[in-house]
Amino acid sequence: MTRSFTIRIPATSANIGPGFDVVGLSLSLYLTLTVSVKPPTASSPATSPAITYSGEGAQEVPLDAYKNLTTRVALYVLRCHGIAQFPANLTIHANNEIPFGRGLGSSGAAVIAGVLLGNELGELNLSVERMLDFALMVERHPDNVTAALVGGFVGSYLRELDEAATEAASVPLSEVLPEYPPDAGESWGLDPPQPPVGIGHYVRFGWSKSVKAIAIIPRFELSTAKAREVLPQSYSRKDLVFNLQRLAVLTTALAQDPPDAELIYEAMKDRVHQPYRKALIPGLPEVTSNITPSSHPGLLGICLSGAGPTILALATTGFELIAEDARTIFKERGIEVDWKVLEVVGGSMVQQNE
Numbered sequence: 001m002t003r004s005f006t007i008r009i010p011a012t013s014a015n016i017g018p019g020f021d022v023v024g025l026s027l028s029l030y031l032t033l034t035v036s037v038k039p040p041t042a043s044s045p046a047t048s049p050a051i052t053y054s055g056e057g058a059q060e061v062p063l064d065a066y067k068n069l070t071t072r073v074a075l076y077v078l079r080c081h082g083i084a085q086f087p088a089n090l091t092i093h094a095n096n097e098i099p100f101g102r103g104l105g106s107s108g109a110a111v112i113a114g115v116l117l118g119n120e121l122g123e124l125n126l127s128v129e130r131m132l133d134f135a136l137m138v139e140r141h142p143d144n145v146t147a148a149l150v151g152g153f154v155g156s157y158l159r160e161l162d163e164a165a166t167e168a169a170s171v172p173l174s175e176v177l178p179e180y181p182p183d184a185g186e187s188w189g190l191d192p193p194q195p196p197v198g199i200g201h202y203v204r205f206g207w208s209k210s211v212k213a214i215a216i217i218p219r220f221e222l223s224t225a226k227a228r229e230v231l232p233q234s235y236s237r238k239d240l241v242f243n244l245q246r247l248a249v250l251t252t253a254l255a256q257d258p259p260d261a262e263l264i265y266e267a268m269k270d271r272v273h274q275p276y277r278k279a280l281i282p283g284l285p286e287v288t289s290n291i292t293p294s295s296h297p298g299l300l301g302i303c304l305s306g307a308g309p310t311i312l313a314l315a316t317t318g319f320e321l322i323a324e325d326a327r328t329i330f331k332e333r334g335i336e337v338d339w340k341v342l343e344v345v346g347g348s349m350v351q352q353n354e
């Protein structure tokens, strides 16, 4: 019998100002995979999956299953469970609403899609915690992947691993996700590195239903890797305390009804990543300091979304004025933007199709 299922992963915004590599928020843009596996017949032996793709990134995403991030992750999960290849007659259609390299968690969504795909194809029945371990072997900060998997406003940390587990978790990505299949008739050789158990831990914070997220999305890509290269290796105690104080307040303040704009606006300020990223995102300091709750009623706070270049504004009303004024500031610097008002949504879903 043909098996068909759909996997849906939300976009995410990481950091929310002071929570660098710690907090994430799942948002209403989706990566959706429609998967079908037909039973093998004598005339249809195991082949590589047929991948089609529409939406954001369609021009650049590889459709070779050994190059595509989602299928590489799925194969990694399968191989860790003794399944050396994809099932025969596998077709995958991906429809993607999450723009690439903009700070809206496109790679985190692709990784979670891969973990869920591997789990379904292998009928592995992995727990959410174990799926997170697999995702963290690939995307090595927990903020986007945790929020994409479990949904909502989420805080997470990585457990300190013992020496052997640290070694297992620091295997180069090329070994976790090889880009080429073994030659015909050959096996994979070495077993893939198994993720240590219990790498990531998380908690879901409350979220006031009245708060929406405006994503102001510049029309250029900034890779997370490049946006991390500009960050320092160490910070002053003053800057560390600045962020910790704000993060502690923010995680509860966003659950209060009605939300307190004055409290939240200050609590979304950051001194750990945004100041260093401003050279990569012309207009960032002006947008975050000129658009305030007093100039823009309804605004609660404004920050860089993930590694950027998207700006995330949290607001209860006044969405258009906030977004259009941000657009004007970017335009003065020669940058065009698109903007969307997004809801905070639940996590990833797998649905079996009839």
Ligand SMILES: Nc1ncnc2c1ncn2[C@@H]1O[C@H](COP(=O)(O)OP(=O)(O)OP(=O)(O)O)[C@@H](O)[C@H]1O
Binding pocket: 012, 014, 031, 057, 061, 068, 069, 070, 094, 096, 099, 100, 101, 102, 103, 104, 105, 106, 107, 108, 110, 144, 222, 223, 224, 225, 305, 306, 307, 308
């Ligand atoms: N649906 C997808 N399928 C395959 N590869 C993808 C998919 N989405 C993203 N990628 C890969 O991830 C890259 C973008 O990852 P990157 O971490 O730089 O940005 P991001 O995840 O969009 O932003 P952030 O991590 O700051 O939220 C893309 O260039 C592409 O290689």
Ligand SMILES: N[C@@H](CCO)C(=O)O
Binding pocket: 014, 015, 020, 021, 022, 105, 141, 143, 144, 224, 227, 228, 273, 306, 307
């Ligand atoms: N916390 C990460 C998120 C990027 O996905 C960063 O800001 O670099």
